[in-house]
Amino acid sequence: MDWPLFLTFLAACGAAAATGAMFNPGAWYDSLQKPSWTPRNWVFPVVWTTLYLLIAYAAMRVAGVAVSADVTGGAAVAGTTPLPGSAVLAGNVVQALAFWALQIAFNTLWTPVFFGLHRIRAAMVVMVFLWLAVAATTWSFFGVDFWAGVAFLPYLVWVSIAGALNFSVMRLNPNAG
């Protein structure tokens, strides 16, 4: 574990988690028509807490690959001539971390738009960007470190469910926002 890296990424997740703590579902959400498969309210904070730990851990692993690759100069054995592929690796790592920053910013945005502004359609647009950012992060993480990619899969699944829920609520409540 690289604790400074892990805790920095987890603190970034803290900003997204804070939106869930401060923008509550409340009477407006309760009054909306929702599909039969809508998870109970208590499920969301439990799932999100787990996902934030996973994606902070995944980001730490990807960042750590850059450090260990650089120790060996990108070569298989330390002290030997760097392989031509090492620049590709470093490029993959920094692009993957850029996607990670993108997804956490859109994750922080969604809750205030949906639960704060009650703008279901605008939240759906944010959700599409969030889903694309999470998919891009998952894909790029697999290109750097297998287990970092695996750690992102539950997040991609959950954002797909959340997106389907946002879409269904939008269809079932055409006049709600």
Next chain:
Amino acid sequence: MDWPLFLTFLAACGAAAATGAMFNPGAWYDSLQKPSWTPRNWVFPVVWTTLYLLIAYAAMRVAGVAVSADVTGGAAVAGTTPLPGSAVLAGNVVQALAFWALQIAFNTLWTPVFFGLHRIRAAMVVMVFLWLAVAATTWSFFGVDFWAGVAFLPYLVWVSIAGALNFSVMRLNPNAG
């Protein structure tokens, strides 16, 4: 310019910018007691647009250092044995990018808390975290690339002004939120 990296970081800024577009000052903000030096409302989007371009550019430069350092294996001349300091460099880059993710998440959080929830004290807490994240990013960017650090200085100055404004509004309106 590394356009894929720049545009990914700029898109992350887009999430933060969207909060400014969607959570408007409105009658509540107009009614607050504010210090004499409060900037006019039109100043904020102009300044933020400039700052988002600068910090996306700065992040691209820092990420680019990892790529170019890895091309040379961290050594001064390509093909030579990597220097012992190269692991430190890669570690600096990924920690700096982790701080960048942290600051953009807290940047996205502040506007909904202040203008959405009208929670001036909670926004002040978010602002302290945002200031610390921007200061840590600026400091770590200077450790990787001089001009990336310079590009972050206006942001650090502006967040200091925004923090002073949040604090002043909190003191002048003790019953407002």
